[in-house]
Amino acid sequence: MKQExxxxxxxxxxxxxxxxxxxVKAVDGVTFDVPKGQxxxxxxxxxxxxxxSALSILQLIGHPGKIxxxxxxxxxxxxxxxxxxxxxxxxxxxxxxxxxxxxxxxxPTYTVGQQIREALKIHQGLGKQKGTDKAxxxxxxxxxxxxxxxxxxxxxxxxxxMRQRVxxxxxxxxxxxxxxxxxxxxxLDVTIQAQILELIKELQQEIGMSVIMITHDLGVVAETCDxxxxxxxxxxxxxxDVRTLFKNPxxxxxxxLLNSLPRSDVDQEELIPIKGTVPxxxxxxxxxxxxxxxxxxxxxxxxxxxxxxDVGDGExxxxxxxxxxxxxxxxxxxxxxxxxxxxK
Amino acid sequence: xxxxxxxxxLQLIPVLIGVTILVFSLMHxxxxxxxxxxxxxxxxxxxxxxxxxxxxxxDPLPIQYFNFLADAIRLDFGVxxxxxxxxxxxxxxxxxxxxxxxxxxxxxxIFLGLIAxxxxxVRQYTISDISIMIVALFGLSMPNFWLxxxxxxxxxxxxxxxxxxxxxxxxxxxxxxxxxxxxxxxIIARMTRSSMLDVIQQDYIRTARAKGVRERYVVYKHAxxxxxxxxxxxxxxxxxxxxxxxxxxxxxxxxxxxxxxxxDSIQARDFPVVQACVLIIAVxxxxxxxxxxxxxxxxxxxxxxx
Numbered sequence: 099m100k101q102e103x104x105x106x107x108x109x110x111x112x113x114x115x116x117x118x119x120x121x122v123k124a125v126d127g128v129t130f131d132v133p134k135g136q137x138x139x140x141x142x143x144x145x146x147x148x149x150x151s152a153l154s155i156l157q158l159i160g161h162p163g164k165i166x167x168x169x170x171x172x173x174x175x176x177x178x179x180x181x182x183x184x185x186x187x188x189x190x191x192x193x194x195x196x197x198x199x200x201x202x203x204x205x206p207t208y209t210v211g212q213q214i215r216e217a218l219k220i221h222q223g224l225g226k227q228k229g230t231d232k233a234x235x236x237x238x239x240x241x242x243x244x245x246x247x248x249x250x251x252x253x254x255x256x257x258x259x260m261r262q263r264v265x266x267x268x269x270x271x272x273x274x275x276x277x278x279x280x281x282x283x284x285x286l287d288v289t290i291q292a293q294i295l296e297l298i299k300e301l302q303q304e305i306g307m308s309v310i311m312i313t314h315d316l317g318v319v320a321e322t323c324d325x326x327x328x329x330x331x332x333x334x335x336x337x338x339d340v341r342t343l344f345k346n347p348x349x350x351x352x353x354x355l356l357n358s359l360p361r362s363d364v365d366q367e368e369l370i371p372i373k374g375t376v377p378x379x380x381x382x383x384x385x386x387x388x389x390x391x392x393x394x395x396x397x398x399x400x401x402x403x404x405x406x407x408d409v410g411d412g413e414x415x416x417x418x419x420x421x422x423x424x425x426x427x428x429x430x431x432x433x434x435x436x437x438x439x440x441x442k
Numbered sequence: 443x444x445x446x447x448x449x450x451x452l453q454l455i456p457v458l459i460g461v462t463i464l465v466f467s468l469m470h471x472x473x474x475x476x477x478x479x480x481x482x483x484x485x486x487x488x489x490x491x492x493x494x495x496x497x498x499x500x501d502p503l504p505i506q507y508f509n510f511l512a513d514a515i516r517l518d519f520g521v522x523x524x525x526x527x528x529x530x531x532x533x534x535x536x537x538x539x540x541x542x543x544x545x546x547x548x549x550x551x552i553f554l555g556l557i558a559x560x561x562x563x564v565r566q567y568t569i570s571d572i573s574i575m576i577v578a579l580f581g582l583s584m585p586n587f588w589l590x591x592x593x594x595x596x597x598x599x600x601x602x603x604x605x606x607x608x609x610x611x612x613x614x615x616x617x618x619x620x621x622x623x624x625x626x627x628x629i630i631a632r633m634t635r636s637s638m639l640d641v642i643q644q645d646y647i648r649t650a651r652a653k654g655v656r657e658r659y660v661v662y663k664h665a666x667x668x669x670x671x672x673x674x675x676x677x678x679x680x681x682x683x684x685x686x687x688x689x690x691x692x693x694x695x696x697x698x699x700x701x702x703x704x705x706d707s708i709q710a711r712d713f714p715v716v717q718a719c720v721l722i723i724a725v726x727x728x729x730x731x732x733x734x735x736x737x738x739x740x741x742x743x744x745x746x747x748x
Contacts, residue, residue, distance in 0.1 A: 186656065187654065189652055189653060189654035190655075194652070197645060197649065202646065203646055203649045204646055205649070205650065206646070206742065207668055207741065216650075217654065220653065220654050220655065221654060254743075265649070268653065
C-alpha cells in the first residue's frame with residue numbers, strides 16, 4: 099500500500115472545543131491517509147471524534163471549536179496553511195462533503211435546482227441556464243426519476259432518500275477528488291441505505307474520486323471501504339486495510355467491536371459487548387484511553403499512553419501489547435479472537 | 443396563490459362583521475344618550491325626541507345595525523355630532539397623516555432593526571453585539587413620548603436641525619418617525635438576532651459552507667431568508683400597533699393625525715367619528731395580517747395555505 103499515492107494525509111490533527119474556559123479535546127492527535135481512488139472508513143462510537151475529524155478537514159468547525167494543531171495535506175499542500183478564500187475554493191470543488199441528516203441538510207427555502215446550481219456558479223461560473231442543465235444531469239446521475247420536475251421542487255417535497263441523493267448530486271457537482279461522507283446512511287431506511295451506498299460506490303468508480311466514509315456501522319465498512327481507521331476517544335487506535343481488519347483485528351477495541359457485531363462469515367455462540375462506557379471528555383484516563391474497558395490492561399496501560407506504531411503491512415496500532423515494552427501476559431500477543439471458525 | 447388570496451379575502455368577511463357589531467355596540471353600551479348630548483344640556487324633550495327620530499335611535503337595534511352597516515360599506519358614517527360635517531371629511535385627511543407616519547416608522551424600524559439584529563447575531567458576544575442589545579433594551583423600555591420630548595429638546599431647540607411640530611415637510615418628518623419607530627426597531631432587532639442565531643446552527647448552513655459559499659452569502663442568502671419568517675409576524679403586529687398607537691407621538695409633535703382625532707372625539711362623545719376611526723384601524727389591522735400571511739408563503743413554500 100505504501101507505493102500508492104495518498105490524496106490526503108492527516109497528521110497529528112488536534113481539534114478542541116473551549117467551553118467555559120475548559121479545553122475539551124475532541125480530536126486528539128489523529129493520523130490517517132487516504133490513498134488515491136480508494137475508500138477510507140473511519141469507524142468509532144458516538145463521541146469518538148470521527149465527525150469532528152471530517153469537519154476539520156474542510157475547516158467547518160464553528161465556535162467554540164478550534165483546530166489547535168496538526169497537518170492536513172491534500173495533494174501535498176497543507177490545508178491548514180490556506181487562507182479563508184483558498185479553503186473556500188477547495189470546499190465543494192476539490193473536496194465535497196455529505197452529511198448525516200438529509201432531512202435538515204438542505205435549505206428549506208430554496209429549490210433543489212437553486213441549491214445544486216450554487217456550487218456550479220461559485221466554482222465553475224455557470225449561469226442559470228447552463229447550471230440548470232447540469233443540475234438536471236446530476237440528478238439523473240444520482241438516480242432521481244424525472245429530474246426536470248425535481249429540479250424546481252423544494253426539499254420538503256422529497257423523501258429522505260431522495261434528499262440524500264440530492265445532497266450527493268450537490269457534492270458531485272464539481273467533480274471532487276475527495277468525497278467525505280459523514281454517516282450518509284444513518285438516518286435512512288435499511289433498503290435506502292443499501293441503495294445510497296451502492297450509488298456512492300458506483301459514482302466513485304465512474305469519477306475516480308477518493309472517499310472518506312465515516313460510520314459507526316462495521317457493516318457499512320465491510321461493504322464499501324478499502325482501508326479503515328478505528329477511532330476511540332479522539333485518537334486512531336488501529337489503521338489497516340479492510341481485509342486485515344476483519345480477519346485479524348489486533349487492537350482489543352477493534353476485537354471488541356467485531357465481537358459485538360453479528361456476522362455471517364464466522365460461527366458465533368453469542369455477541370460479546372464491550373464492558374463499560376466511553377469515558378466523558380473531561381475525565382480521560384491518563385494512560386491508554388481504552389485501558390479501563392480493556393480485558394488485558396496492565397499498570398503500563400493505565401499509566402502510559404501508547405503511540406500509534408507501524409506493525410508491518412501498512413498496519414498501524416496504538417496498543418502496548420504490540421510493543422517490546424509489553425509487561426502483561428505474552429500469550430495475548432498471539433491473541434486469536436474466540437469467534438473465528440477454526441476455534442469452534 | 444391567487445385562489446389563496448381570494449379565499450383569505452372572503453374569510454375576512456366574518457371578521458369584519460364581528461368588528462362592525464362591536465363598533466356599533468360602542469354607541470349603545472356607553473352611558474349617556476347621544477341625542478341628549480347633541481341637543482344640549484337644557485334642550486326641551488321635543489328637540490331631543492326630534493333628534494332621536496332623525497338619527498333613527500328609536501328603531502330596534504338590529505335595524506339600526508343594518509342601517510349602520512349599509513352606510514359603513516359606502517364609507518358613509520353620517521355627520522359629526524360636533525359640527526354636522528360629514529365624518530369622512532374629518533377622518534380621511536387625518537387618516538392619511540397617521541398612515542404615512544405609521545408606514546414611515548415601520549420602514550425605519552425594519553431597516554434599523556434588521557441591520558442591528560443581523561450584526562448582533564453574526565458577531566455574537568462581541569462588543570458590537572452587547573452594545574446593540576443594550577441600546578435595544580433602552581429603545582424598548584423608553585416611553586416614546588419621553589423620547590420625543592428629548593429629541594425635540596436636543597435636535598430642535600439646542601441644534602435647530604428639525605422642526606419640533608407639524609407634519610409634511612421632510613424636516614418635520616424625521617423626529618416623529620424616530621420617536622415612533624424606535625421601540626419597533628428594538629423589538630425587530632432582538633427578534634432578528636435570536637432567529638438568526640437559531641438558523642445559523644442549522645445543518646443546511648453547514649451544507650452551504652461546505653459548498654464553498656462565502657460567509658456573507660451564507661448569512662444574507664441562506665440564513666436571513668429562513669430567519670425572517672418569525673420576524674415578519676413581529677413586523678405585522680408592530681405596524682398594526684403603530685397605527686393605533688400614534689396618539690402620544692401626535693400629541694408631542696402637534697401632528698393632526700387620527701390618534702388625536704380619536705381621543706378628541708371620545709372626549710366629545712362624537713360617536714360617528716369614533717366609530718369611523720375604530721373601524722378603519724380594525725380593517726387596516728386585518729389587512730396587514732393578510733399581508734403577513736402572504737409573505738410567509740413567499741418566504742417558506744412549505745407553509746401550505748390552501
